[in-house]
Amino acid sequence: MASDALLHAKEWSLNDPNPATVAYVKALITKAENGGDQAVQELQCLFPPNNTQRIGFGTAGLRSSMSPGPLGMNDLVVIQTAQGLASYLLHCRQQSKDTNPITAVVGYDHRAHSAFSLSSKQFAMYTKLVFESKGITCTLLDGYVATPILAFAVCNIAASVGIMVTASHNPKQDDGYKVYWKDGCQIRPPVDAEIASAIIEKENLLPWVDYGEQLRTFAKANGGGDCYGLSDPEQTRLIEDAYYQAIRDSGLVVGIDGTSDCQPPSFAYTAMHGVGLPYAKRSFSTFGLPPFLPVPSQQHPDANFTTVPFPNPEEKGALDEAMAFAKEHGCDIVLANDPDADRLGVAEFNKVDGKWTVFTGDQIGSLLGHWLWETIGKNSEQPVAMCASTVSSKIISAMGQTEGFLFEETLTGFKWIGSRALSLQNEGYRVLLGYEEAIGFSCGGIIPDKDGISALGVIATMAHAFYAKGKTLTSHLQEIYLLYGEFCSDNGYFRCDDPAIVKKIMEQMRNGGKYFDRVGTYEVDSVRDLGSPGYDSQAADKKPTLPTSSSSPMITFRFKNGCVAQFRASGTEPKFKYYIELRGQPGENREEVSKRLDTMVKVILEELLHPSENGLITPSSL
The missing domain is CATH 3.40.120.10 (Alpha-D-Glucose-1,6-Bisphosphate, subunit A, domain 3)
Incomplete structure (x- = not known):
């Protein structure tokens, strides 16, 4: 097994254009060959013995830690992925006999791993070089861009495909490669599986040209300037202008009432160490809103995410710094984008009881x-x-x-x-x-x-109206x-590192195909199973209307008291997730519904998941 890892690592180093990751791997190889057990173990982790094992092309693309080898985000993996994607696009055109040129647009965020000289920007530049080596026109957006801008750009310039290099809200060690189809939507079946198959074809795993040398040539010719002259600042400006014009044309901009005697809301904004600040400022301007106060410690792109290790506004404690800043400066509302600005978190301060409401x-x-x-x-x-x-x-x-x-x-x-x-x-x-x-x-x-x-501007406009x-x-x-009606929810997850346990839990809930008509004292009204082949007791033919999947099943229990409980495994993290919501009865207040839900959640989780028996770790809130 160790010799397989060594062989794979040596082959990898021959094709990797990145001197830093090559040097790191070669140092490990030398230590391993001299009897270093720790180096052997690390090589086996980076280069699995099965040479076909590689980073999964999952939800709309790739996401993993920045590290050498086929399981990480690095220059060679990105080159292989871009080559597979380019080959797939050329194949599609050949099959359809389409004479229109294939075009691509690529954006990137600020993610970087300094020790390995890896970054979203470098991944984006390599992607452009790969596409253009096959005659595919590729627009590389200039500077850090928000993911919504890239998604908008795909349709705005009629691109065949879009790639956003970002790990969104993941921890700092991660990066990702998100693929959008020509309709501006993330790729979905069967396109995603077909691209994944193209990536691992032998001719796409070996670099078609010496991209490292190409990049060095561009750097030398352009004095090491930003993106070495590969990006298009003017096209980027036109796309961003068109995006904000689309907001104005959408009907979302309804103006604010400046005649009220009531005090208008004031806002603090956090970019969560990401790219969102300039886009948020322009959003406020587009919606005709007074400026917000940016949280200074989190307003600029920071690949180390210095003040928040999990830069997701949903995570417990992620908004603490922003809320402290807002309270100190008398702001009523905190608005938070995640690092690539495709998500929005909102919190509001109650000046009466001095407490914050962090909205789900x-x-x-x-x-x-x-x-x-x-x-x-x-x-x-x-x-x-x-x-x-x-x-x-x-x-x-x-x-x-x-x-x-x-x-x-x-x-x-x-x-x-x-x-x-x-x-x-x-x-x-x-x-x-x-x-x-x-x-x-x-x-x-x-x-x-x-x-x-755009959601940021809508929420802020709404707050002004209220x-x-x-x-x-x-x-x-x-x-x-x-x-x-009152709708109370309890969404959370158990950490689960073993896929076999997830499968076992799902089978327990299926109860041999009979499912359950009662959980504790609670009567089940219907059950939907989106595993393969699928089942929905509500449907006349017992078949669900939503697509089914054997690899990512989800089971839903609908109870007669208005509760809906849903269960699935995460596609990107070692988590088994649950989503339980109860709709209140007429006349019930929220506290009553919430208490009934709390009682019910304990019963449902214990009876359906058997946490202690299945070794599930203490649940956490989503």
Whole structure:
């Protein structure tokens, strides 16, 4: 096994264009050959004995730690991936006999690993070199860009494909390679699997040309300037201008009331050490909003994420620094983008009790859905639709039933939300909102993907409207619950490193194909299983309407008391997730519903998951 790892590492070093990672691997090889057990172990981790093992091409692309070898994000892996993608695009054109040129657009964030000389920018430059080696025109956006800008750019310049090099909200050691199809939506089946197959074809695993030498030539010719002259500043400016114009054209910009005697809200904003600040500033300007106060310690791109190890506004404690800054400066609301600015977190300070409300993704989605219906949907000449992932709150569904707009549920992930939104648009609907509980929102149909930039402006405009009436976001949310019912949720996860345990738990819930008609004392109304071949007791043919998957199954229990409990394994992390929501009975207040939910969650988790028996680690909140 050790000799296999050594051989693989030596082959890798011959093709890797990065001197820093080559030197690191060669040093490990020398230590291993001289009997260094620790070096042998590290080589076996970096270069698995099975030469076909490599970083998985999962949710819309790649995501892993920046490190040498086929399991990490590094220059050679990116070159191989770009070559596979370029080959796939050329194959598609050949099969379709399309005579239009293939084009690509690439963006990148600030991720970097200084010791290995790896960075999102370098990965983006190599991607451009790969595409252009095959005659594919590739626009490399200039400077750090937010993911929504890249998604918008795909359609704006009619590109065949878009690549965003980012690890979004992952820890600092990670980077990623996110692929968008020509419709501006993340790739989905069967395209994703076909690209993955193209990447591992032998001719795509070996560099077609010496890209390292090409990059050094560009660097020398351009004096080492930013991106060595490979990026296009003018095209980037035009795309960004068009994006903000699309916001203005969408109907999202409704203005603010400057005549009220009530104190308007003030905002603190954190970019979470990411790229969001200039985009957030321009969003506020586009929406006609007074400037916010940026959190100084987190406003600039910082690859080390100095003040927050998990730069996800959802994570417990992630907003602490921003909230402390906001309180010190008298700000009412904290707005937070994750590092690539596709997600949005919101928190509001209660000046009466001195406490913060950190809104969940479902709560933000509820506020956005109601606001977009009231400001745009009610007077729309087109039929209106909204979408949410199946693990998100059912309150938008209840809203749609009451107000008369279409609501559609999708699989988890914005590739499904975005693709369904595009389909609904083609059917003549005005899709005002797509959202997932993991603080991802698409407002007004600007892009079929998460967009924390436009959502930021919508939330801030909404807050101005409520504060002008002497209300807050929190008090208005309670009014929404009074209109459509109290919806209380408990979303969380158990850490689970063994896929076999996940499979065992799923089989336990299936109960030999009989499922359960009761969990504890709670009667089950229906069950949906999105594993293969799939099952839904509500359907006449017992087949679910949503796609099924043997590799990423999800089971949903709908209870007769209005509770919905859903279970799935994460596709990117060692987590087994649960999403449990209870809709209150008429006349119940939120505390009553929340207490009933707490009691029910304990029973459901114990009876269906058997945590201690299956070795699940203490649950954490999502």
